Amino acid sequence: MIENLLLDPDAIHEVLKPFGTSTPARTPDDVRTLLSQIADERIEDEVRLRIKQQLPIGRLEIEPHELLDSTDLDALVSRKSATWAARLRELGVGNADSITDRARNDVEAIVAAGKQQERFHGKRILQKLHQRLNVNGVGLSQTAFATQIAAPAACGERLRRLTDAPISAITLYIPSTLTSTVTAASADSGTSALAKQCHYHRAAWERGEPDPTGRAELRRDIFALARTLEPGTRANLTALAAEIGTA
Structure with missing residues (x-):
């Protein structure tokens, strides 16, 4: 969420400076401590959110025509319940590798890596932070609080650190089917070398380490190959x- 990018202690402290002693977070370290406390309080909610995200969409849906055509409402509901239960079993509910276990393992891994403020629900953390700071009563609404943080956060090292990797993944994207398509296009040695380049760049992209070198040449060579193929x-x-x- 965009709010996760606003959870920058230094940027938040810049916004709080005019409020002096009216806020409990008077230094960047105070803000860090408060953010950590709020994030830690969210652990069980984060587990529940991840379980909910994995549940089948639709729940127990009954179409109007099914109600009109049914003379036994209990039987209809029973059939729908059985379908819903089957979908849950497919997700491993009740097994060792259940969606509950996977959700908790995911959250525990985030906590172990110290990534709560990057991976937990940023909007809810920011809302709770605004409440704890006690600045609404002195004229800084929740919306204004978030808006004012954006400017110093945009210049901060934290935003650069969090956005460099995803931006690089977008700008240096390599299609997943490129290698197989180039390989299937022709069996000559030149194409084989081209396919190896495609594989190299895709593998680097999947590792989160995209290589920017030789991209224009790669694209040019693939365009040249394409011109030799059927429409x-x-x-x-x-x-x-x-x-x-x-x-």
Whole structure:
């Protein structure tokens, strides 16, 4: 969530400076401590959120025509309940590797890595922080609080650290089917070398370490290959090559 990017202790402290002693967070370290406390209080809620996200969408749905056509409402509800239970069993509910266990393991891994303020529900942390800071009564509403944090946060090291990797993944994207499409396009040695380059760049992208070098040349060579192919394959390969991100 965008609110996670606003959980910057230094940026928050800049916003709080004019309030002096009217706020309990008078230093960046005070803000850090308060953010950590709020994030730790959210652990059980974070587990519940992750369980809810994994539950099948739809719940117990009954269509109007089913009600009209049914003479036994109990039987209809029973059939629907059985379908719902089957969907839950498919998710492993009640097993050792259940959605509950997976949700808790996910949250525990986040806590162990110290990533609560990056991975927990940022909007709720920011809401609770605003309440704890006691600044609403002196004219800083929750919306104004978030808006004012944005400016110093945008210049901070934390935002750069959190956004560099995803921005790089977007700008240096490599399509997942590019290697197999290039491989299938031709069996000659030149194409084989081209496929190896595609595989290298895709593997680096999947590791979160995209390599910006040689991207323009790779795209150019794939366009050149595409021009030698039949129209259908040419169009597919051209579209994939156009998705290759360059620095």
